Amino acid sequence: MHKIISHLKVAFLLGSLFCSCSGNKRETKVKLSDKEKSVFIDDLSQIYFTALDSCSFYLKKMDTSRTLADNKIAFLKSREWYKKAEPFIIAFDYQNYKTLNGPNLLKIEEEAPNDIRIQKPASFQVIEEALLGDEPDTKSLHRTLTFMNARLPFIKVNNMISRQSDRHFLKMIRDQIITIATKGITGFDSPVLLNSLKEASYNYQSILEILIVYKQAFADSNLYNEWINELKSTLTILEENNFDDFNRYDFIKNHINKQLNLVNETAKDWQIELKARYHLNPKSVNLFGQDFFNLAGFSSKGVYKNSDSIITLGKRIFNDKSLSKDNLMSCASCHVSDKAFTDGLKVPNSNSGKPLLRNTPTLMYTAYQKAFFYDGIAFTLEGQIKHVVENTQEFHTDLFTIEKNIASDSSYVKVFNKLYSNGVTNQNITNAIANYERSLGSFNSKFDLNMRGEASDLNDEETLGFNLFMGKAACATCHFPPTFNGTVPPKFDETELENLGMTKTSDFNNPELDDDLGRYNLYNIEERKGFFKTSTVRNIELTAPYMHNGALETLEQVLDFYNKGGGQGMGLDVPHQTLPPDALDLKAHEIKAIIAFMKTLTDQSY
Known part of the structure; x- marks a missing residue:
């Protein structure tokens, strides 16, 4: 019955939309802003708060004393409304998104040996596994329900939506589309029920509501209609397919990428600039585009230098054995370009010829990470280089010695003086190598x-x-x-x-x-x-x-x-x-x- 009602609601909503979409141009266009608070803030807040309240309402219907059938119904309804609220939570309350939608795994934060925090998960995934997994866990279910019943009202009261601009809401739509493509349709969010396609449809229903609010903001009604047609098609596809047989390749290629393009066209129509910040390029129109990522966002401020000359210098140092103790090793000794910067060995050999502990990882696409080495000991590429240099079984030296060696080579000095204002320094040496490594990933497979x-x-x-x-x-x-x-x-x-x-x-x-x-x-x-x-x-x-x-x-x-x-x-x-x-x-x-x-x-x- 719930499924029938849901279908009718969506059908009615879409039917109403198409009845109101005649004509090519809007008579009026609401002025939008990429800096000031959106003029639609009240309507958008209402969508968000309704979803949060409904999510909370159904969550409170769950209880360890109730039957499995009743709890499952309440869980699915609560999850439905969470998914409708999800675009807002990702955009404006990301830490709570990671909590509410996190996997059923311990969260361990290791800032330092004396600053370690271990936190049990409390999320919808915990509820799903505790309630519907092979081994129901009443204790875990009760603990998680207690936490989330307190957390949802807290999220509503401490919201940040009231100060957001139209640029933020357009970016919110884009982030949700990317979330659907990369996590939503994979089973990540629904590990037991694999209810991923249905949940993705709830995300899209929320996007649809948001765009309805912005209807009068479109200067070009054709663009608005294109959005509606695309969302209608997407909802139909998600409704008519099952998890195992879903053609994700076609969906991403012909729908996700189209939606990213529509976001760009909407930014132009609204005269709003989506700014490149952090890790993604907001103007990329393809999930697998060579411009999808903002590579500078994966490194510390100011260290990314997209310079052919610096990359060439870094490559030269990368292949230079004279910088290690006794001239025994270079970076290329273990990271061979023809093997995608691995070495083909089970584990590489040390500078003394003895086996090292772990397999040589590829350096291809290494820049698109936030941790380096298999144990994640380094947080930057520059830090990764320092570890190799100082490792007694590898370079067995230090950056200051390498700086001294390079400074004694006039051909190196000439290049460094040309490319860096302060010439040869150990920071510039690691910067050159790291920027060469950042260039190793072309997205042209x-x-x-x-x-x-x-x-x-x-x-x-x-x-x-x-x-x-x-x-x-x-x-x-x-x-x-x-x-x-x-x-x-x-x-x-x-x-x-x-x-x-x-x-x-x-x-x-x-x-x-x-x-x-x-x-x-x-x-x-x-x-x-x-x-x-x-x-x-x-x-x-x-x-x-x-x-x-x-x-x-x-x-x-x-x-x-x-x-x-x-x-x-x-x-x-x-x-x-x-x-x-x-x-x-x-x-x-x-x-x-x-x-x-x-x-x-x-x-x-x-």
């Missing part, structure tokens, strides 16, 4: 070209592979598009670390847990044992062997590992494994298709 309409040679198997990667196989719930690494959308401001229960070898019939404790070694936090950074899948066909220990030699072994549910799925004791231990039940042809897709992520230069 076969998949990118097809997504942008610059090629049309993606075959059915590769398309199926992408759809499985983004859906049934749940790969994209950790490897987020478009970078396919662990940097979390929609803000792309943090990089996840995960515990997969990694084995020592590829012998899954006799599995043995790897003894590398990963992130635990930094702060000795029990809950961080076995945690490692989620690396990119781009160029993966060139970067074997795989995983932090190089234990898996082929992509078939990698898929088999995930298909079995990681260490826990193989029966190993992994208390804090973040990878769901349930078998994925991927068929042989599905595994083959996923691998075929991943190979389309190889850059054209290879």
